[in-house]
Amino acid sequence: MRKWGFTILGLLFGWFSVWAQIPESEPISGIFAGISFERFAQMVEGRSTYRFYFDQGEVASIEVNLNANENSLGELLSIIFSGTGLRYTIDGSKRVFITEGRALQTTFPRSFFQQRESSTSDSATSAGISEQDRIFAKNKLWEIGAAGRSFSPTHSRLSGSVKSSESGSPIIGAIVYAAGQNERGITDENGNYSIVLPKGRHTLVFQNFGAYQEQRQVNLIGDGTLDVYMDDNIISLGEVTVTSQRSANIERPEMGLESITVQSMKKIPAVMGEVDVLKAILTLPGVKTVGEASVGFNVRGGAADQNLVLFNQATVYNPSHLFGLFSAFNSDMIEGVDLYKAGIPVQYGGRLSSVLDVKAKYGNREKIEGGGGIGTMTSRLYLEGPLGEKTTFALGGRTTYSNWIFGLLDEESEFRESRASFADVNLNIRHTFNEKNEIRISSYGSNDSFRFDRDTTFRYQNRNVNLSWVRYFNEKLEGEFTVGHDFYGFQIDGNLDSLNAFDFGFSMNQSHWRNHFTYDLSEKHRLSFGMNHILYRLSAGNLDPRGQASLVIPRQVEPEQAIESAIYLGDEFEINSRWLVSYGARYAVYNYLGPKEVNRYIPGQIRTDATIERIDSYEAGDIVHTYHGPEMRISARYSIDNMTSLKAGYNSGRQFIHMLSNTAAISPTDTWKMSDPNVAPQFGEQLSVGYFKNFKNNTVETSIEVYYRRLRNLVDFGSGATLILNEAIEQDIVNTRGKAYGVELMAKKTVGKLNGWVSYTYSRSLLQTSADELAEKINDGRFYPSNFDQPHDVMIAANFEFTKRVNTSLNANYSTGRPITLPIAKFQYGGSDRVFYSDRNEHRIPDYFRVDFSVNLEGNHRVRKLAHASWSLGIYNVLGRSNPYSVYFAPVNGILQGYQLSIFAQPIPFITYNFKF
Numbered sequence: 001m002r003k004w005g006f007t008i009l010g011l012l013f014g015w016f017s018v019w020a021q022i023p024e025s026e027p028i029s030g031i032f033a034g035i036s037f038e039r040f041a042q043m044v045e046g047r048s049t050y051r052f053y054f055d056q057g058e059v060a061s062i063e064v065n066l067n068a069n070e071n072s073l074g075e076l077l078s079i080i081f082s083g084t085g086l087r088y089t090i091d092g093s094k095r096v097f098i099t100e101g102r103a104l105q106t107t108f109p110r111s112f113f114q115q116r117e118s119s120t121s122d123s124a125t126s127a128g129i130s131e132q133d134r135i136f137a138k139n140k141l142w143e144i145g146a147a148g149r150s151f152s153p154t155h156s157r158l159s160g161s162v163k164s165s166e167s168g169s170p171i172i173g174a175i176v177y178a179a180g181q182n183e184r185g186i187t188d189e190n191g192n193y194s195i196v197l198p199k200g201r202h203t204l205v206f207q208n209f210g211a212y213q214e215q216r217q218v219n220l221i222g223d224g225t226l227d228v229y230m231d232d233n234i235i236s237l238g239e240v241t242v243t244s245q246r247s248a249n250i251e252r253p254e255m256g257l258e259s260i261t262v263q264s265m266k267k268i269p270a271v272m273g274e275v276d277v278l279k280a281i282l283t284l285p286g287v288k289t290v291g292e293a294s295v296g297f298n299v300r301g302g303a304a305d306q307n308l309v310l311f312n313q314a315t316v317y318n319p320s321h322l323f324g325l326f327s328a329f330n331s332d333m334i335e336g337v338d339l340y341k342a343g344i345p346v347q348y349g350g351r352l353s354s355v356l357d358v359k360a361k362y363g364n365r366e367k368i369e370g371g372g373g374i375g376t377m378t379s380r381l382y383l384e385g386p387l388g389e390k391t392t393f394a395l396g397g398r399t400t401y402s403n404w405i406f407g408l409l410d411e412e413s414e415f416r417e418s419r420a421s422f423a424d425v426n427l428n429i430r431h432t433f434n435e436k437n438e439i440r441i442s443s444y445g446s447n448d449s450f451r452f453d454r455d456t457t458f459r460y461q462n463r464n465v466n467l468s469w470v471r472y473f474n475e476k477l478e479g480e481f482t483v484g485h486d487f488y489g490f491q492i493d494g495n496l497d498s499l500n501a502f503d504f505g506f507s508m509n510q511s512h513w514r515n516h517f518t519y520d521l522s523e524k525h526r527l528s529f530g531m532n533h534i535l536y537r538l539s540a541g542n543l544d545p546r547g548q549a550s551l552v553i554p555r556q557v558e559p560e561q562a563i564e565s566a567i568y569l570g571d572e573f574e575i576n577s578r579w580l581v582s583y584g585a586r587y588a589v590y591n592y593l594g595p596k597e598v599n600r601y602i603p604g605q606i607r608t609d610a611t612i613e614r615i616d617s618y619e620a621g622d623i624v625h626t627y628h629g630p631e632m633r634i635s636a637r638y639s640i641d642n643m644t645s646l647k648a649g650y651n652s653g654r655q656f657i658h659m660l661s662n663t664a665a666i667s668p669t670d671t672w673k674m675s676d677p678n679v680a681p682q683f684g685e686q687l688s689v690g691y692f693k694n695f696k697n698n699t700v701e702t703s704i705e706v707y708y709r710r711l712r713n714l715v716d717f718g719s720g721a722t723l724i725l726n727e728a729i730e731q732d733i734v735n736t737r738g739k740a741y742g743v744e745l746m747a748k749k750t751v752g753k754l755n756g757w758v759s760y761t762y763s764r765s766l767l768q769t770s771a772d773e774l775a776e777k778i779n780d781g782r783f784y785p786s787n788f789d790q791p792h793d794v795m796i797a798a799n800f801e802f803t804k805r806v807n808t809s810l811n812a813n814y815s816t817g818r819p820i821t822l823p824i825a826k827f828q829y830g831g832s833d834r835v836f837y838s839d840r841n842e843h844r845i846p847d848y849f850r851v852d853f854s855v856n857l858e859g860n861h862r863v864r865k866l867a868h869a870s871w872s873l874g875i876y877n878v879l880g881r882s883n884p885y886s887v888y889f890a891p892v893n894g895i896l897q898g899y900q901l902s903i904f905a906q907p908i909p910f911i912t913y914n915f916k917f
Helices: 002-019 037-047 073-080 131-136 277-281 403-407
Strands: 028-036 051-053 063-071 086-090 095-100 123-125 141-144 155-164 175-178 184-186 192-198 200-207 214-220 224-230 257-260 307-311 334-340 354-360 369-375 378-386 391-400 419-434 437-451 456-472 477-494 502-520 525-545 560-574 579-593 596-601 612-618 623-641 644-655 657-660 671-674 682-695 700-717 733-749 754-769 792-801 806-815 823-829 832-837 848-858 868-876 886-892 895-901 908-916
Touching: 028 037, 037 051, 037 063, 037 073, 063 073, 073 086, 141 224, 155 214, 175 192, 184 192, 200 224, 214 224, 257 277, 277 334, 403 419, 525 671, 560 671, 700 754
Parallel strands: 051 095, 123 224, 141 214, 155 224, 307 354
Antiparallel strands: 028 063, 086 095, 155 192, 175 184, 175 200, 200 214, 257 334, 334 354, 369 378, 369 908, 378 391, 391 419, 419 437, 437 456, 456 477, 477 502, 502 525, 525 560, 560 579, 579 623, 596 612, 623 644, 644 682, 657 671, 682 700, 700 733, 733 754, 754 792, 792 806, 806 848, 823 832, 848 868, 868 908, 886 895
C-alpha cells in the first residue's frame, strides 16, 4: 500500500512540478493527520531548515492529511495544494513562499539590473515592459526626474497614468499615495494622476477596486512621470462597494458624491435580471422613486426634471425603456457612474438637484473582446478592441422580445393585443494621435414603441453624438473640447377611427459646445476652469390629421429657442494635511430668442386671456429676454485622523428648463418648457454637513449627512390645467417655492464573504404657493407635501459569497407611501353630481415594502479560455407584496369607487445568461 502511495506521490510531483521552482530539498518524514497548514508549517520548520512565508487568511481553509516518508517538501506541497489556487516557491535559501494565483519568481530577468538609458523626458514608465518585468516592477527602484529640474528645492511633482495591463484602458478613481506621507492623488476619467512629494526615496501605492494593489519604489530626484499598469482582478466578485476605492469617502472634499461600479451593479437584483444603472442608484441614501416601473428618480426632495443625466457628456432627457422597467444605459458599455447629490463640481450646471454622470467605454487597446447576455425579455451584445495601433472602439446594442408577456393574459383582457419593444445602440471611438492629443467620438441612439390597444401607439427616441478633443499641453495643463448634439422626441399616433385619427409630436434639439481645463497651479492648488454653451430648439407640440379622412384640425404650439451659457472657475486647495477645500463659482447667462410672440399681461392682474395687455413680436435671432446670475460652490474636508473626517458644503444653481407633467415620474408624454418673460428660471441652494468614520482598516464605512435645501420659482399647476398644446401655459402655472431637509445614515462593509450596506433616510419635501402669486393659492397658501415626499426610507443590500464562483444577494426596501389627493365628498351643483377633493396631497398611499433575491453563478476563473460565462437568476418581490403605484377612482353604478394600481403584485422570477469572450 505504501509503495502505491509513493508511486502516486511521484506522479503528482511530475504533474505539479511546473507550479514552483524547487531547489535541492531536505527529505521530510512524519505523520500529519487532520492538522491546519499553519501547524504543518510549524512542524516542518522544527524538523528542517525551511522557513515559511504566507498569508494566514489564504491557507486558513487548508487541512493537511499526509503520511510522509523521506519525501521532498515539493512533493508534499504539490499534494496539499492540489485543487486550490495556491502556488509555492522554494528559493536557494530554503525559504518557502506561498502565494495565490501565481508562483513567486525568485530569479531576476536579465534586464532587471541593466542601467536605465538616459532620457530628456524625465519619465519612467511601465508601458511596453514584458510580463516578467511587470512582476518585478514593484520591487525595482525607479529613478524619477533630474537634479535641478523641479518647481521646489525640497519637493517634486510626480504625474502619470494608471491603466489596465489587460486592456490598456484608463483606471478611474484609483488612489495614489506614498507610504508615510499625507498627500493623496486620485486618477481622473483619463486615468491621469498628479502628486507632490518630498524629494528622496518613497514607496508609492496605487490602490483601486477591481484591480490588484500595485506599488513602486521610487527615488524622486526632480519633476517627472511614472505610468503604472495594473493587472485586472477578475476574481474579486465578492467585493461590493458604492465608492470606487477604500478611504475615498474620507479623503475627498466633496459631500454627497456616490460612485458605483459595474461590479456592484451586477450584485443588485433587478426586474427581469437586467443590470440597471438607475435601479442601482436607487439603493443609495437620499435617492428615491415614486414607485416601481419608474426610472424617474428624486434626489434630496427634488423633482425628477431637476436631475442632469449625462452619458459621456450628452444629455439624456428620458433615460428609460419599456415603461421604466429598464434604464437607457447598456451596462456592458459603462465604465463608471458618479452621482453628485451635493458639492456639484463647477463644470456642471443647469439642474438643481443632482448630476448623474455615466461614463461609457471607448474600447481596450490590446485585443478584440466581446460579450453579452440573453434574458427572459432582453438580449444584448457588445464588441470592443483596437483598430490599428492608435484607435479603439466599443460597440454595443440591446433589443427586447417582450410581446410574449401580453400573450399570457386572459383572452378577455383588453391588454392582450398590447405591444411593446425597444432597441438601443452605442458606438464609441477613440484615436490617439500622440501622447498629447486624443480624439473621442461617442454616439447613442434608442427607439421605444408601445401600445395598450389597437388604436393608439406611443413612440419616443433619444439621439446623442459627441466629438471631444483631449489635449495635454504639459504636465500641469490639460484641456478637453467637446461639441455635440442631443435629441429627444416622442410621437402619439391615434387611430380610433378614420374621422378622428391624429398624429401628435414633440421634440427637443440641443446643440452644445464645452471646453474644460485643469491646471496644477502649485502643489496645493488644482484649478478647474472653462465655459459651455447650449443652444435649445424646442418644438413644443404639433397636432396633425392622420389620413385624408381625418377631420382633426391641425394645431401647433409656437417653437422656442434659447441659448444657455456659463463660465466657471474652481480651485481645490490643500491648506495642510488636515484641511482640504474645494470652491468655485459659475456665472450663467440665459437668452430667450425669437422668432416668438410673447403675451404681456397687465401688472398686478391674474394672467388670463382677458388681462393680456399686448402681444410683442420678435424676429429670428432677436433676444426676447435675458436671465443671468452667479452660482456658488464650496465644500471642505477636515481630517480628524486617517479614519475620520468632517465635511461641509454649500452650492447654488439655476435651472432654465421646466418639465410639464401631471405625473410624479418621467413619462413618455412629458413636454418641456423654456424659461421666458412669463416663466422665470428655477433657483435652488443647499447646505449640507457630514461626519465620516471608517473602521477595521477602511473595510467598514459609516457616515451621517444632514442637508437643508431652499428652492424658488418652481412650477406647479392649478386645478384643471391643460399641459399639452397650450399656447399660453403661463396662465395655468402656479409659481411655488419649496424647502427640503433630511438626514442620511449609512453603514457599509466593503470586503469579506458577507458584505453590503444598510441606510436610513429621513427627509421632507414641501411646497408652498409663492407670496406674490396672484392666481390660485394651493391649500390656502400653506406648505404641502410634494408628490415625492416620502419621510422614511430604509434600504438593506446584503451579499454573501459562498465561493469565488457562487454568491447571493438580498435587497430589502421600505419607504413611506407617497402623497395623493382624494375625493372626500359628493354634491350636486347645477343639476349635476360634483366631487369635492381634499387639500392637495393631504393623504398617502400605503407604505412600500419589497424584498428581492438573486444568485450569481460564475464559470471558472481561468484567464486564458475561449469565453467566460455566468448565470444570474432570482426573484423580484419575493414576498409578492401588492405595493401600490397609484390610487384612482371610477364611478360604478353611480358610486365612486377607489382602486389601487400595483405594477408587480406577485413574485417575478428571472434568469439571464451572460457571456464574455
